[in-house]
Amino acid sequence: MASKSFRSLLSLARPQRKLGYVSHRNIRFVASTSILANARPNFPCVDAHAARESLLVSLSKRPPADEDEDETGPEPPYARPSPKSYLKFHSEAPLQLTYGSSLPSFDVAYETWGKLSERRDNVILLHTGLSASSHAASTEINSAEGWWEKFIGPGKALDTNQFFIICTNVLGGCYGSTGPSSIDPTTGTEYATRFPVISIFDMVQAQFRLLDHLGVDKLYASVGSSMGAMQSLAAGWLHPKRVGKIVSISGTARSTPSSIAMRFAQRSVLMADPNWNNGFYYDGLPPHTGMKLARQIATITYRSGPEWDLRFGRKFRASPSTDQEPDQPRVPALCPDFLIETYLDHQGEQFCLKYDANSLIYISKAMDLFDMTSPALESLSLSWPKAVASAHLGHSKSHPPPPNPAPHLPDLAAGLQPLAHIPTLILGVQSDILFTVDQQREVADALRMAGNHSVSYYELGGVWGHDTFLLDVLNVGGAIRGFLS
Amino acid sequence: MASKSFRSLLSLARPQRKLGYVSHRNIRFVASTSILANARPNFPCVDAHAARESLLVSLSKRPPADEDEDETGPEPPYARPSPKSYLKFHSEAPLQLTYGSSLPSFDVAYETWGKLSERRDNVILLHTGLSASSHAASTEINSAEGWWEKFIGPGKALDTNQFFIICTNVLGGCYGSTGPSSIDPTTGTEYATRFPVISIFDMVQAQFRLLDHLGVDKLYASVGSSMGAMQSLAAGWLHPKRVGKIVSISGTARSTPSSIAMRFAQRSVLMADPNWNNGFYYDGLPPHTGMKLARQIATITYRSGPEWDLRFGRKFRASPSTDQEPDQPRVPALCPDFLIETYLDHQGEQFCLKYDANSLIYISKAMDLFDMTSPALESLSLSWPKAVASAHLGHSKSHPPPPNPAPHLPDLAAGLQPLAHIPTLILGVQSDILFTVDQQREVADALRMAGNHSVSYYELGGVWGHDTFLLDVLNVGGAIRGFLS
Numbered sequence: 001m002a003s004k005s006f007r008s009l010l011s012l013a014r015p016q017r018k019l020g021y022v023s024h025r026n027i028r029f030v031a032s033t034s035i036l037a038n039a040r041p042n043f044p045c046v047d048a049h050a051a052r053e054s055l056l057v058s059l060s061k062r063p064p065a066d067e068d069e070d071e072t073g074p075e076p077p078y079a080r081p082s083p084k085s086y087l088k089f090h091s092e093a094p095l096q097l098t099y100g101s102s103l104p105s106f107d108v109a110y111e112t113w114g115k116l117s118e119r120r121d122n123v124i125l126l127h128t129g130l131s132a133s134s135h136a137a138s139t140e141i142n143s144a145e146g147w148w149e150k151f152i153g154p155g156k157a158l159d160t161n162q163f164f165i166i167c168t169n170v171l172g173g174c175y176g177s178t179g180p181s182s183i184d185p186t187t188g189t190e191y192a193t194r195f196p197v198i199s200i201f202d203m204v205q206a207q208f209r210l211l212d213h214l215g216v217d218k219l220y221a222s223v224g225s226s227m228g229a230m231q232s233l234a235a236g237w238l239h240p241k242r243v244g245k246i247v248s249i250s251g252t253a254r255s256t257p258s259s260i261a262m263r264f265a266q267r268s269v270l271m272a273d274p275n276w277n278n279g280f281y282y283d284g285l286p287p288h289t290g291m292k293l294a295r296q297i298a299t300i301t302y303r304s305g306p307e308w309d310l311r312f313g314r315k316f317r318a319s320p321s322t323d324q325e326p327d328q329p330r331v332p333a334l335c336p337d338f339l340i341e342t343y344l345d346h347q348g349e350q351f352c353l354k355y356d357a358n359s360l361i362y363i364s365k366a367m368d369l370f371d372m373t374s375p376a377l378e379s380l381s382l383s384w385p386k387a388v389a390s391a392h393l394g395h396s397k398s399h400p401p402p403p404n405p406a407p408h409l410p411d412l413a414a415g416l417q418p419l420a421h422i423p424t425l426i427l428g429v430q431s432d433i434l435f436t437v438d439q440q441r442e443v444a445d446a447l448r449m450a451g452n453h454s455v456s457y458y459e460l461g462g463v464w465g466h467d468t469f470l471l472d473v474l475n476v477g478g479a480i481r482g483f484l485s
Numbered sequence: 486m487a488s489k490s491f492r493s494l495l496s497l498a499r500p501q502r503k504l505g506y507v508s509h510r511n512i513r514f515v516a517s518t519s520i521l522a523n524a525r526p527n528f529p530c531v532d533a534h535a536a537r538e539s540l541l542v543s544l545s546k547r548p549p550a551d552e553d554e555d556e557t558g559p560e561p562p563y564a565r566p567s568p569k570s571y572l573k574f575h576s577e578a579p580l581q582l583t584y585g586s587s588l589p590s591f592d593v594a595y596e597t598w599g600k601l602s603e604r605r606d607n608v609i610l611l612h613t614g615l616s617a618s619s620h621a622a623s624t625e626i627n628s629a630e631g632w633w634e635k636f637i638g639p640g641k642a643l644d645t646n647q648f649f650i651i652c653t654n655v656l657g658g659c660y661g662s663t664g665p666s667s668i669d670p671t672t673g674t675e676y677a678t679r680f681p682v683i684s685i686f687d688m689v690q691a692q693f694r695l696l697d698h699l700g701v702d703k704l705y706a707s708v709g710s711s712m713g714a715m716q717s718l719a720a721g722w723l724h725p726k727r728v729g730k731i732v733s734i735s736g737t738a739r740s741t742p743s744s745i746a747m748r749f750a751q752r753s754v755l756m757a758d759p760n761w762n763n764g765f766y767y768d769g770l771p772p773h774t775g776m777k778l779a780r781q782i783a784t785i786t787y788r789s790g791p792e793w794d795l796r797f798g799r800k801f802r803a804s805p806s807t808d809q810e811p812d813q814p815r816v817p818a819l820c821p822d823f824l825i826e827t828y829l830d831h832q833g834e835q836f837c838l839k840y841d842a843n844s845l846i847y848i849s850k851a852m853d854l855f856d857m858t859s860p861a862l863e864s865l866s867l868s869w870p871k872a873v874a875s876a877h878l879g880h881s882k883s884h885p886p887p888p889n890p891a892p893h894l895p896d897l898a899a900g901l902q903p904l905a906h907i908p909t910l911i912l913g914v915q916s917d918i919l920f921t922v923d924q925q926r927e928v929a930d931a932l933r934m935a936g937n938h939s940v941s942y943y944e945l946g947g948v949w950g951h952d953t954f955l956l957d958v959l960n961v962g963g964a965i966r967g968f969l970s
Contacts, residue, residue, distance in 0.1 A: 374563050
C-alpha cells in the first residue's frame with residue numbers, strides 16, 4: 001500500500017501521464033510464439049499493469065504537487081480538495097434518496113455558459129453521460145475544451161446568446177459532486193462502498209436543489225444524451241411544472257437486459273481487481289487494472305461495427321514483432337496486435353486513472369436500475385407527480401399506435417404520463433448497439449400513447465454508434481437547435 | 486502455489502463441483518448499501534473468487550482421484566493422461582503450421598457415429614466451436630449427452646443410418662488434442678505460451694492427417710457452426726478435391742473488428758489474472774477468476790437482447806437482500822441482482838474450471854486471424870490450391886451481385902475461388918450479434934461471385950442469437966438434412 005492517499009497521488013501522476021509514462025504502447029511488442037528458444041515469452045500488455053502499479057507506488061513517495069499547478073482540463077482529477085475550475089453548491093440539508101437512505105449533506109459541482117435572463121426563464125439544464133464532468137465547454141476559469149465544446153456557444157445548438165446553460169457533475173460522480181470518494185461527514189472518512197445505492201432520480205433531485213439555490217423556478221429545457229437522456233426524462237417526471245421542454249438523445253426510459261449485461265461485465269472485472277478491496281482503496285492504490293479492463297469493454301459498446309470496419313479493417317499495428325524472420329509470414333502476437341486491439345488498449349489506458357472506480361460502479365448501477373414503467377416507479381419511495389393537466393390518453397391520428405408495440409409499452413406510457421404535456425425531442429442512432437434504436441422508438445411511442453402530442457422523433461444513420469451525440473454536430477446539433485427555437 | 490499439478494487438481498475438483506462447492510450463488514446476497522452501520526459492506530460475488538481459490542488449494546492437498554472413477558461427460562476434464570471417453574490419433578510426423586512454426590508431433594482426439602461405408606464415401610467431418618470437445622453426441626464409450634445430441638442420430642440432421650460422422654477436438658484445444666496444456670516432447674514440460682500461434686487452417690490440416698490415417702480420401706461433407714463454420718470453409722479451401730459439400734452455420738470468412746474486439750476483451754481479462762502467470766500455471770492454480778470474467782463477456786455475445794428481454798425482463802433475483810426493511814423500497818445490491826446478472830455470473834462460474842485458459846487464448850486468437858480474402862491468404866505459408874476445374878467467375882442470373890456489395894467482396898471472392906465447385910450451405914441468424922447476418926450474406930455473395938452456382942443461403946429469425954445452432958433443431962437441422970440429401 002502506498003503511504004499517500006490516492007487523491008494526492010493522482011495529482012502527481014497527471015503531469016507524468018502527459019509525458020507518456022504508461023509507455024508500454026511505445027515498447028516494441030515481442031512475439032510470444034517462438035518455439036525456437038526455450039525462454040519464456042514476454043507479454044508487454046500484461047507487464048503494463050505491474051509497471052503502472054510500480055509507477056503509482058513510486059509517485060506516492062514524491063512530494064505533493066504545487067497547489068498552483070495548472071489542473072484545469074475537460075476532466076479535472078477527481079475529488080480535488082480545492083476546486084478552481086468549477087463552481088460548487090453545498091447543501092447542509094439532507095437529500096432523501098429513492099431507495100430509502102439519505103445523504104446528510106451534499107455538494108453539486110457545476111459550470112455555466114451564457115447569461116441568466118432577468119426573469120430567469122432562459123435556463124437549460126444539461127445532463128451528462130456516465131463519466132463526464134461538468135466541463136461541457138470551455139469557461140473563463142477553465143479554458144480547456146469541454147466534452148460538448150462544439151455544441152455550446154453563440155449560434156450553436158445550445159445558443160449562449162439566448163440561453164443560460166448549467167451543467168453539473170452528477171451525484172455519485174468524482175468531479176466535485178458528492179460521491180463514494182467524498183468524505184462522509186458522519187465518519188470523517190471516504191464513503192467508499194458505504195455510499196448508498198443511488199438512482200437517476202436522485203441525481204436529478206440534487207440538480208433541482210441547485211436550481212432552487214439559484215432561484216430558477218422553471219427550466220426552458222432539460223437536455224441530455226446517453227445517461228443524460230435518462231436524467232432529462234426523469235427531470236420531466238419529477239417536476240413536470242418546472243420543465244419546459246425535454247431533449248433525450250440516445251437514451252432510454254427502461255434499461256434492457258443487454259445493456260445491463262454490458263455494464264455488469266464492466267463492474268465484474270473492476271470488482272475482481274484485488275486493489276478494489278471492496279471499495280476501500282482511497283488510502284492505497286486504485287484498481288487501475290480493473291478500470292482499464294472495464295473501459296475496454298465499455299468502449300466496445302460506444303462505437304459500431306461498421307465504423308471499425310471502415311476505420312481499422314483488419315489492419316495490424318505498424319511495427320511487426322521483433323522475432324520476425326524476414327522470409328516468413330508475419331507472426332501474430334497474443335498481446336494487442338490488430339489496430340482495433342491497440343485502440344481498445346489505448347482507450348482503457350487513458351481512462352484508468354482519470355475516474356474513480358466506485359463512481360463507475362454506483363453510476364453504472366443507477367443506469368441499470370432506471371425504469372420508467374409504472375410498476376417500477378411505484379416501487380420506489382417517490383411521490384408520484386400530478387401532471388399539469390389531465391392528459392388525453394391515446395395516440396394522435398398522425399401517430400397511431402405502432403403495428404408491433406413493445407410488450408412494455410402500456411406500462412411505460414402509464415409511467416411517462418406526467419410528461420404528457422411537455423414537448424419532447426427523442427433522437428436515436430441506428431448504429432447504436434447500447435441504446436438501440438428500438439429503445440428510442442419505444443420512448444417516443446410511449447410518450448405518444450401517454451397523450452403527448454408534441455413528440456419530435458428523429459433517427460440518424462451513420463456509423464458512429466452511441467458516440468454520435470459527441471461527434472455529429474450537424475445532425476444532432478441541428479435537431480436540438482430546431483427543437484429549442 | 487499448490488503442490489499438485491492443475492491436471493490432477495481438476496479431477497479432484499470435479500465431483501465436488503457436482504455438489505455445488507462453488508456455492509456463492511446459494512449464499513444470501515447481503516446488501517452493500519446500508520449506511521445505518523459503519524461496518525464495511527460484504528460482497529459475496531467478490532468473496533467467491535477467493536473462496537474458489539481456497540477450495541482449489543485445499544483440494545490439491547487431497548489424494549488423487551481413483552483412475553477408475555467415472556470421468557465421462559460432454560466436456561471431459563481436459564488434458565487427462567489416459568482418455569477413455571474418446572479415440573486418439575497420434576502423429577509422430579511433424580505438422581507444419583501457417584505462421585512458420587511446426588509441431589514435432591501431435592494428437593487429435595476424436596469420436597465417431599454411424600458406420601463407415603465400404604467405399605469410405607459417407608464421411609461427414611463435423612467441426613466444433615471454440616470450447617467444445619469431440620463429444621458432439623453420446624457414444625458407446627461415453628453415454629453422456631453431447632453438445633449436438635439432437636442433431637446426430639438415426640433420421641436426424643446428421644443421419645447415422647446414412648453417414649459416418651467424425652468430430653475432433655481442435656488442435657490447440659484441451660480435450661485430448663495437442664494444445665498449450667500438452668507436453669512439449671522437446672522439453673518434457675507443458676508448452677504453455679511457448680505453444681506456437683495457430684490458425685484455423687492448422688486445425689483443419691491436423692484433421693486431414695486423421696482422415697489420411699483412417700483411409701478417407703474424400704469427405705461427403707464438411708459441417709460446422711461458429712468457429713466450426715470457419716473450419717468447414719477452410720477444409721474446402723485447402724482440399725477442394727477432398728470435400729464434397731460444405732455446411733457453414735453462423736460463421737464467417739473474415740473476422741470483423743467487432744468480433745475481434747469482443748474476443749480481445751475476454752483475453753485481456755484472462756491475461757490480467759495474476760494466476761495466469763504469462764501462461765505458466767500448470768504446476769499451480771489456474772486463472773479461474775479471469776476465466777469466469779472472460780466467460781461472462783463471451784456469454785453476452787452468444788445470445789440476443791430480444792431473448793433476454795423475453796426471458797429475464799428486468800426481474801431481480803428471487804431473494805431480496807437481508808438488510809431489507811419491510812416497508813422500504815427494495816434496496817438493490819452491487820453484486821449480481823438482476824436475473825440477467827445472476828445468469829451471466831452462473832455461466833462464468835460453470836465454465837471457469839472446465840476449460841484451459843491458454844486454449845481459450847490461442848483458439849480465440851485463431852478465430853481473430855481468420856481471413857479468407859486473397860491478400861490475407863497470400864500472406865500465409867500455405868500453398869494456394871488449384872480448383873477442380875477453372876471457375877467461371879461472375880454471378881449467375883438468379884443471383885446477381887448485391888446492390889451494395891461489401892467493400893471486401895471482390896477480395897473475398899478471389900480468396901474463395903477454390904470453393905467454386907463445392908455445393909455450399911450458408912445459414913445465418915438475424916439476431917446473431919457475434920457473427921452477424923451481414924457476414925453470412927457476404928460469404929454467400931462472395932462464393933457466388935467466385936462462380937459457385939450451388940450456394941444455398943438461409944437466414945433464420947428467432948431470438949436465440951448466435952446460440953441458435955445449438956437450439957433450433959427444426960430449422961437448423963432441417964436445412965442441413967435437406968442440403969445433405
